[in-house]
Amino acid sequence: MNALPESQAVATPKTGPGLPAAGQPLIEVKGLWSVFPVVGGGEVVVHKDLDLTVLRGEVLTLVGGSGTGKTVLLRQILGLNTPAKGTITVLGQPVSQLTREGAAARVGMLFQQGALFSAFNVLDNIAFPLRETGALPPELVREAAMIKLEMVGLKPGDATKMPADLSGGMIKRVALARALIMDPPLLMLDEPTAGLDPDSSDAFVTLLRSVHEELGLTVVMVTHDLDTLFALSSRVAVLADQHVIINAPVKEVLAFDHPFIRHFFLGDRGLRAMEDLHIQRPSTPAADDTPAGAPAPQKGQ
Numbered sequence: 221m222n223a224l225p226e227s228q229a230v231a232t233p234k235t236g237p238g239l240p241a242a243g244q245p246l247i248e249v250k251g252l253w254s255v256f257p258v259v260g261g262g263e264v265v266v267h268k269d270l271d272l273t274v275l276r277g278e279v280l281t282l283v284g285g286s287g288t289g290k291t292v293l294l295r296q297i298l299g300l301n302t303p304a305k306g307t308i309t310v311l312g313q314p315v316s317q318l319t320r321e322g323a324a325a326r327v328g329m330l331f332q333q334g335a336l337f338s339a340f341n342v343l344d345n346i347a348f349p350l351r352e353t354g355a356l357p358p359e360l361v362r363e364a365a366m367i368k369l370e371m372v373g374l375k376p377g378d379a380t381k382m383p384a385d386l387s388g389g390m391i392k393r394v395a396l397a398r399a400l401i402m403d404p405p406l407l408m409l410d411e412p413t414a415g416l417d418p419d420s421s422d423a424f425v426t427l428l429r430s431v432h433e434e435l436g437l438t439v440v441m442v443t444h445d446l447d448t449l450f451a452l453s454s455r456v457a458v459l460a461d462q463h464v465i466i467n468a469p470v471k472e473v474l475a476f477d478h479p480f481i482r483h484f485f486l487g488d489r490g491l492r493a494m495e496d497l498h499i500q501r502p503s504t505p506a507a508d509d510t511p512a513g514a515p516a517p518q519k520g521q
């Protein structure tokens with residue numbers, strides 16, 4: 221069997237306090253510092269006094285240049301990394317005070333590559349976190365996994381397929397079904413449409429939207445893909461200069477004057493998406509405005 225996928229760590233029994241009211245903070249990050257040692261001596265400060273609030277029911281998209289610490293922040297919210305300083309509260313409880321299982325019970329995580337067990341078939345991949353709890357008899361676990369399999373648009377006949385036989389879009393769907401098997405209130409998505417062709421990407425975005433709406437989830441997503449960002453985001457938080465420089469609806473973010481934002485949104489693709497969404501075009505950025513670490517434009521920019 222493959223090395224244990226990280227998703228195991230974020231899908232265990234659900235316990236803990238109830239949900240906040242809609243629109244109230246579900247995640248609160250305050251005064252966060254992330255510091256890593258550098259090979260050869262010294263250290264790098266990735267986050268410096270970073271604050272972030274995620275409200276219940278929203279889709280919060282995190283964007284930022286390469287190395288600005290998006291993945292580190294996701295892992296800290298999941299309880300997989302410990303910050304050097306600061307507090308992270310998820311569903312009213314400090315992540316630092318939760319067991320790994322306790323933190324995991326609140327969050328479903330879709331990793332970029334899907335992270336399926338290659339030796340398990342589709343149904344066993346989906347069922348794995350629930351089966352591990354030992355809380356339900358095998359028949360009910362199987363039934364729950366079949367419900368999630370169909371929820372993500374797969375067919376009953378896909379249940380016995382092996383990961384190696386799946387398309388990229390199907391792998392994402394299986395990984396999503398597994399992330400949802402414990403019915404978590406919070407779903408984290410790391411580059412959910414990366415590696416998908418445009419049609420599969422559109423279909424997966426449609427699925428994410430319906431799952432978000434139907435299950436009343438709160439979603440935190442990291443993406444470089446502007447179609448995905450525009451289609452799903454309630455708000456966009458921009459990581460730059462070691463902290464969140466703005467956390468606001470996309471229109472406000474577009475109006476925020478920062479080199480990274482100008483570069484990220486104002487390529488051809490960003491401008492087309494703005495036209496599609498009837499968002500007024502900001503003025504064209506200067507050619508030498510590209511900030512260090514800005515990500516490569518996505519989808520034919």
Ligand SMILES: Nc1ncnc2c1ncn2[C@@H]1O[C@H](COP(=O)(O)OP(=O)(O)OP(=O)(O)O)[C@@H](O)[C@H]1O
Pocket residue numbers: 256257264266284285286287288289290291292293
């Ligand atoms: N365990 C670690 N030890 C040392 N440095 C680390 C560790 N984890 C992350 N870093 C550093 O923290 C910085 C932020 O990394 P992170 O992967 O969060 O960036 P990112 O914003 O997700 O980038 P990308 O968009 O390229 O994926 C990088 O400089 C990375 O090398």
